[in-house]
Amino acid sequence: MVLVEELLLQPTSTSMLLGLLIILLLIVYRLSSDDKSNEENKDPPGPKPLPILGNMLQLNLKRPYLTLCEMSKKYGSVFTVYFGPKKVIVLAGFQTVKQALVNYAEEFGNRDITPIFSDFNKGHGILFSNGETWKEMRRFSLTTLRDFGMGKRGSEEKIIEETHYLRKVFEEFQGKPFDTSQPLNYATSNVISAIVYGSRFQYSDPQFKEMVNRTNENIKLTGSPSIQIYNMFPWIGRWLKNWRLIMENYKTNVKQIKKLLDNLEETLNVEDSRCFVDSFLMRQKNAEKAGDKDSLFHEQNLIKSVSNLFAAGTETTSTTLRWCLLLMAKYPQVQERVHKEIDSVIGARQPVLEDRKYLPYTDAVIHETQRLANIVPMSLPHATSCDVTFQGFFIKKGTCVFPLLTSVLCDESQWESPHTFNPAHFLDEQGRFVKRDAFMPFSAGRRLCLGESLAKMELFLFFTSLLQHFHFTPPPGVSEEQLDLTPAVGFTLSPSPHKLCAISRTSNIYFQDIID
Numbered sequence: 001m002v003l004v005e006e007l008l009l010q011p012t013s014t015s016m017l018l019g020l021l022i023i024l025l026l027i028v029y030r031l032s033s034d035d036k037s038n039e040e041n042k043d044p045p046g047p048k049p050l051p052i053l054g055n056m057l058q059l060n061l062k063r064p065y066l067t068l069c070e071m072s073k074k075y076g077s078v079f080t081v082y083f084g085p086k087k088v089i090v091l092a093g094f095q096t097v098k099q100a101l102v103n104y105a106e107e108f109g110n111r112d113i114t115p116i117f118s119d120f121n122k123g124h125g126i127l128f129s130n131g132e133t134w135k136e137m138r139r140f141s142l143t144t145l146r147d148f149g150m151g152k153r154g155s156e157e158k159i160i161e162e163t164h165y166l167r168k169v170f171e172e173f174q175g176k177p178f179d180t181s182q183p184l185n186y187a188t189s190n191v192i193s194a195i196v197y198g199s200r201f202q203y204s205d206p207q208f209k210e211m212v213n214r215t216n217e218n219i220k221l222t223g224s225p226s227i228q229i230y231n232m233f234p235w236i237g238r239w240l241k242n243w244r245l246i247m248e249n250y251k252t253n254v255k256q257i258k259k260l261l262d263n264l265e266e267t268l269n270v271e272d273s274r275c276f277v278d279s280f281l282m283r284q285k286n287a288e289k290a291g292d293k294d295s296l297f298h299e300q301n302l303i304k305s306v307s308n309l310f311a312a313g314t315e316t317t318s319t320t321l322r323w324c325l326l327l328m329a330k331y332p333q334v335q336e337r338v339h340k341e342i343d344s345v346i347g348a349r350q351p352v353l354e355d356r357k358y359l360p361y362t363d364a365v366i367h368e369t370q371r372l373a374n375i376v377p378m379s380l381p382h383a384t385s386c387d388v389t390f391q392g393f394f395i396k397k398g399t400c401v402f403p404l405l406t407s408v409l410c411d412e413s414q415w416e417s418p419h420t421f422n423p424a425h426f427l428d429e430q431g432r433f434v435k436r437d438a439f440m441p442f443s444a445g446r447r448l449c450l451g452e453s454l455a456k457m458e459l460f461l462f463f464t465s466l467l468q469h470f471h472f473t474p475p476p477g478v479s480e481e482q483l484d485l486t487p488a489v490g491f492t493l494s495p496s497p498h499k500l501c502a503i504s505r506t507s508n509i510y511f512q513d514i515i516d
Contacts (some may be wrong), residue, residue, distance in 0.1 A: 009066035041394035046080035054082025059223035065377035085233025101445035112383035125304025177475035177499035192313035198275030225490035360433035364426035377406035414438035
């Protein structure tokens with residue numbers, strides 16, 4: 001050993017060669033150690049990544065879920081893919097996704113926060129937070145939303161009230177073609193606004209319209225290829241037009257939210273909580289009185305939580321309803337059967353939630369729409385909360401995980417015709433509604449959508465009310481076959497831009513159409 005040290009101290013070619021030899025031996029030793037370790041801690045397989053770019057060149061950045069589904073056929077239900085330099089574990093198929101999110105709920109229960117969502121939330125709020133912040137905000141939100149009737153009679157009344165306003169908008173088009181997206185966005189936004197802010201907005205209110213439109217635009221832009229690339233290489237953000245537009249929209253929405261919060265705080269009555277915001281402000285003031293400097297009930301968590309609820313409670317439900325109406329126009333025989341069931345059970349009275357058990361076919365149509373539309377195909381990204389060995393593979397703590405929900409909703413082992421619109425997936429031989437374990441549009445486990453019960457109520461009440469009063473058709477000159485079911489590019493999968501005709505079922509036009 002002394003001889004080695006002496007040689008290394010001499011600036012000769014011999015010492016340099018010996019030094020290189022020692023380094024080479026160390027590398028070989030390390031690699032052999034890693035190989036032995038990998039026998040016990042085996043990484044999931046996957047396509048070989050390129051330096052820096054990872055598997056980016058193999059991914060369809062407009063529709064990455066399609067590429068990932070194809071990769072799962074080659075690499076299995078648990079595999080590795082690199083989004084740029086970032087390692088991601090993809091979970092595919094019903095059994096694997098369920099096992100991870102339900103049986104390993106704690107291990108796969110953290111949220112991976114991509115750069116674009118970090119820009120918005122900064123670790124605050126409900127959707128894109130972890131640790132104590134997430135636990136406290138989710139617990140408070142669930143309790144408070146239930147107190148204000150989420151999934152109960154209180155929210156049912158708010159939804160029913162909103163169905164009347166929505167129907168009036170549809171009637172104003174008098175059977176002429178129109179884009180259903182904005183009216184449906186405003187209706188679903190008002191339901192969550194009534195719970196969060198304690199009041200609804202007029203559809204004509206310019207500030208309300210702008211806030212909803214900006215939110216929906218941001219949801220669309222966050223799924224664009226340029227933002228996918230930004231998430232891989234965040235340093236390019238300021239040069240991206242979409243990133244600048246997203247941040248501008250978000251900052252403007254925050255200003256509007258602050259105004260609404262200030263108005264509610266000025267009229268706050270601690271003896272009478274009117275809404276989610278009131279309940280939060282009361283908790284905040286109590287913490288301030290108690291001198292609790294570590295309280296999580298502060299302005300940033302309030303703004304981010306309200307923003308999360310408004311975005312999540314609006315776009316996903318309205319998008320699903322758009323798919324519902326598009327599919328009714330696409331498949332008139334299905335629509336006619338829904339009409340007949342609603343007419344026989346409800347007639348002309350207002351549909352209520354209690355009717356759902358007596359409308360199995362209508363309920364099946366709604367569920368099948370959610371399944372086929374699969375509007376959040378990759379779920380929101382998860383992260384491992386600790387080192388975990390899953391299905392024989394070792395996954396390190398903090399690794400990003402994509403539960404591929406589209407692979408669950410189209411799992412060929414779970415659905416008879418996974419790629420076609422088939423309400424029979426949710427009906428037994430007697431025509432009764434049946435639940436399916438592989439129906440996971442709201443995800444599962446610890447990160448299950450907290451607004452699931454509200455969304456289910458909205459989908460049923462809005463859909464039955466609209467189908468009770470209207471018959472939906474393609475615009476004149478467009479056949480059912482020409483209606484395009486290809487989703488638009490975005491963070492969620494919304495229908496491509498289209499127009500429909502909402503023909504009143506009491507009008508002469510509708511009855512003449514039936515006779516013809």
